[in-house]
Amino acid sequence: MSNPRAAFCERFGLELPVIQAPMIGPKPALASAVSAAGGLGSIACAALTPDGVRAEVERLRARTDRPFALNFFAHTRPAPDPERDAAWMRRLAPYYAEFGLDPDAVAPGPERAPFDAAMAAVVSALRPPVVSFHFGLPDADLLAEVRAAGCRILGCATTVAEARWLAARGVDAIVAQGFEAGGHRGLFLSADIGRQVGTIALVPQVVDAVNVPVIAAGGIADARGVAAAFALGAAAVQVGTAYLFCAEAGLSVVHRTALSESSDSDTALTTVFTGRPARGILNRAMRELGPISPDAPAFPRAAAALQPLRAAAEAQGSGAFSPLWSGQAAALAQPCTAAELTRTLASGAERLR
Known part of the structure; x- marks a missing residue:
């Protein structure tokens, strides 16, 4: 054989x-x-x-x-969707205020x-x-x-x-x-x-x-x-x-x-980081915004607005707004x-x- x-x-x-x-x-x-x-x-x-x-x-x-x-x-x-992008920023506004960030200063994220x-x-x-x-x-x-x-x-x-x-x-x-x-x-x-x-x-x-x-x-x-x-x-x-x-x-x-x-039950599929389903370790962004969010712009347009929050949280040693990609078997590695x-x-x- x-x-x-x-x-x-x-x-x-x-x-x-x-x-x-x-x-x-x-x-x-x-x-x-x-x-x-x-x-x-x-x-x-x-x-x-x-x-x-x-x-x-x-x-x-x-x-x-x-x-x-x-x-x-x-x-x-995806086609441009200014209304959906604006709605997403409104959803994130309380977090921007929490970190003292200017929502009008968001730069385009890395394009996928x-x-x-x-x-x-x-x-x-x-x-x-x-x-x-x-x-x-x-x-x-x-x-x-x-x-x-x-x-x-x-x-x-x-x-x-x-x-x-x-x-x-x-x-x-x-x-x-x-x-x-x-x-x-x-x-x-x-x-x-x-x-x-x-x-x-x-x-x-x-x-x-x-x-x-x-x-x-x-x-x-x-x-x-x-x-x-x-x-x-x-x-x-x-x-x-x-x-x-x-x-x-x-x-x-x-x-x-x-x-x-991470343990076997610590991950979930989420759309909040990019707009497309991806599996990552549960964190604050996933719990409070999703994990699956109808507000997230189409892939990959959701990502740019999360970047300033990610950077601000990571500067404080937190992955609360980071895409912590992981499969379900991380505990075996x-x-x-x-x-x-x-x-x-x-x-x-x-x-x-």
Whole structure:
């Protein structure tokens, strides 16, 4: 019987079937350390400019010549909605007053831009081994440019229907993102988060539904979770929260502290930080504004108004207004180096089989 993990590694040029989830926040040292250890390090590019992407790739390639992935968002940019933006600011006004901030001085936050022609040109020039997409896929002509650059393409699915949609468009592998995963949900065919699926139910159904390798993501933080994913038919795993405990991630003190104190029931899906459902550790902003808020502007327009509150609270040592992204299995993770975690996840899972 063929080994799907060995076949996946051969196809993607990896030693180990372990992918570090792309996350906005961790430093480039994390991705390079994972790649150098034999896994697939990922760089989150949605909040970067084209020049920023080039700089990140240059830094990574200075550290390792192993394969890596660039991750982009494929959402539709929302139309301007001044009335909703103003209503959101009115909702936040008491917090601005509490911190002595001027609501009229809010600067635009870092844009989370969808993949476009400028980024496609960057990909064509850099030729990264792997390109992954969140929130669906870009237009066919942009996707064709990525393929022409020789890149393997990953897409993220949160349901079987999304997995079939991605497979029909020729992706090389599918990330099956369970409900437990931290950060933004990759959903794109439906916005109904009440119908999202857990990892242990999602992975085998996606494996049965598509003819490309499936990567399990969500709630995987140690070798037991990796072994379970492999038993369900996954060819690889994608791990996010556990990598945030690594020194190379360079997290803020408030985020690192919140992760270390988190238990299984301390996270929730929220829209208050960006306007799109994402899982993070419960804090004041989530409890008082949401967690799911109909007032939050469409993704990513909600983010800018929270930035001054985040900065003011963090200056006082508080993560009350910070997006403390985390999956449900943070309590299973342990501080270590990225290389140690990558090898432990893979070798430990094999020993458990």
